[in-house]
Amino acid sequence: MAHYLLRRFCSMFFILLCVSIITFSLMHFVPGDPAKLIAEKKYGDNVTAEAVELVRSEMGLDRPVFIQYFNWMAGILRGDFGISSSTGRPVWDEITSKLPATVELALAAMLVSLIIAIPVGILSAVKQYSIMDSACMLGAMLGVSMPNFWLGLLLILVFSVNLGWFPVYGRGDLTQLILPALTLGTGIAAVTARLTRSSILETLKQDYIRTARSKGLAERAVINRHALKNALIPVVTVVGLQIGSLLEGAVVVEVIFAWPGLGRLLYDSIFARDFSVIQGCVFFIAVMYVIVNLLVDIIYVWLDPRIRYEAG
């Protein structure tokens, strides 16, 4: 187990190093002079050549690229992600101020997803080839096919404007969380439901299940006590990965619901060409994704003793 974890930490470090190089390089590959773009934001469109060179010098953009990269990484390791050219605030403050909203929405969406997906997946597997199974899988296909923005706007129209049950936009109390969580959760529930179904069907074919049945156990006991816990192991992995992708910010849903999360921050900074924020967000999201993946791997190893013995 320790050996396995050490290998995972090393690969995590290597991945983050590659991500940092790519993220940093973005600013230099994007068309346009970054110094001019930053100067225009600071001084206005009518910026002089002298002002551009001043910005270039102040921000170290006149130094060799690899020096700029090392300075940037040194800043990142100190928690200094630079300053937002849109707000003038530290990028770290911008990111951390939006993070709670993203975590809140991600966890709520995941909860919605699991509440829908696990029972649907189990039901579908247990009643394979029945009308229930077809209905569940059709629902899953609809969930995957429906665009987030369409579903979000539809939910707002029905439940906020027409019925007045929930607020239209923004973040505050729990009522404002429900529609965005439903919008986001429905899409990923479809994937989880299908995976749960196929995983349970696969598990039900195992010899130990046949043994349990031949011992005279009721089907419910066979499913709940023997099949379910093993069938959910791959689901845990996928759910973990989904949390990672949710944490990167569900951009479309955050824009539709004016939810002030990381996705919105990234969206706004791209349009504003706020390079510091874009770089900071992309790197931060990559770090979160890698950490979540690592946690998922650890939980996976911990849950399944077979993997633990192999990894050990």
Place this chain on the structure above:
Amino acid sequence: MLKRLTIPVLCLLMVTGLLFVGCATQPAVAPEKELEEQKPAVGQHVIAGLGRDPGEMYGYGAHPPLTRILEPLIFQDLELGLKPGLAVNWEPSEDGLTWIIQLRENVQFHDGSPLNADAVINNLWRIAEMSPGRLGPIEKIEALDELKIKVTHSEPFAPFLYSLAWAGSAIISPNAVNEDGSIEEPIGTGPFARESWTPGEELVMIRNSNYWGETPKLERVTLKYIPDPSTRAMALEAGEIDMIIDTGGVLPEQVPTLSLNPDIEVISAAGAVPHYMTLNTGEQPFDDPQVRQAVMYAIDPESIIEYALEGYGKVMNSVTPHSEQDWLHPDALYQYNNPEEAKELLAQAGWTDSGNGILQKDGRKLQAKFLLASSLVGRWPYSSIAEIVQAQLRDVGMDIEIEVVEAGLWSETLQKGEANISMRPWAGISPQSRYHEWLHSQGENSIAMGIFYNNPQIDGLIETLLKTTDDQRAKELAYQIQEIASTDVPIIPIYDEVIINAIRKNIKGYELHPWFTINWEDIYLE
């Protein structure tokens, strides 16, 4: 196995619960605000939604004028006429080199410091350094007394008053300006002061009880950044916001639905934001004036307004927009919607049919690239407009390729001359500077949009116009400039924007300004 899962599941539930509690509660408020919330509610509070962050300051210290937190020396009324703002009087010298400006008395900034000559001089130098040339060739600025200043130019600068009325020339408390010229908080003199700003979410403004003008009826105004236009409209319908403001606040296609709501009033008015189509006159095929004229004749802006803008726009027949009527030359108008004339001009220019409907000359097809910026396409229906133009030019034998790229690439490509047609809006600061920006060989947009138009005659006229303070003479020069522009066609004005906003019917006093600035001091809830 189940036991193994119990503890981690419990931990996860605890963490989730803590996060919900922690995240769902409002952030800690400052003690003063807590006290205020305990008081009985007094005054009125309006919530407005818009599609951009209302608190973001532009590089030159300008705050979106629709907040009215900052005010300039000179206001522009609904007809864009110049009116006293923080300055009550201004007198040019006979030679046009100096201006004596009398400031309004008993005006305080939101931080309590007084508006005086020193504060204004600080601001004018700051603006002159941040935006060189914007206020003209300033030689010196002197304080004649506590409330009077004298601005001396090295040569006459006719657009000076318009430059003082520009949003970027708003007067900010010197205490709010850092040593490097940056500004973190907009401390102005307006009817409302900034109470709080949550970037990317909202700006809360509180009544300035010491406002020099009419005391606002509203106690508080919250401007909510709601990026999606459909969400904005639904928030208004649900009553969660009272107004949708700003240019692009309400889209034309939303008007029928909102108009059906008995509690909502849709307001539209001509804006001062003209939209121009530009041609690269430095490269084939638009280096030939006859081909440019053919494009003008081939295009039908009426159909563009009808199909791409749902009728919400006004055809522009001149580089001079409708908001600058006094400068408009009635006999030097662009001629549109005459495809036969376009074909005739192209034939005269030597373009012949290659057999598939596309003209050719000397083995070269008549084709052009129409390049658009994604950021502009997101705010205006430029894609639809480009498609209509593409179809109209196809009818006269021109093949147009449309491409939408990121703003940085767009700008770079245009300036390198690697695109032939583009489009952008441009509010402009003054009628005179507009001609310079678009038609002068060194004009800001002439360079930025890759127009490459180099006409010494028009350059000379524009340079003279910028120094001409006599209205009659200025008008004559402007007319000559428009005569050249309408025949040489380096750019093609397409439409003047119509701003569409919407308010709930209990909102009273709101007037839609062409530059979408808001008269918050007059607004109240019935």
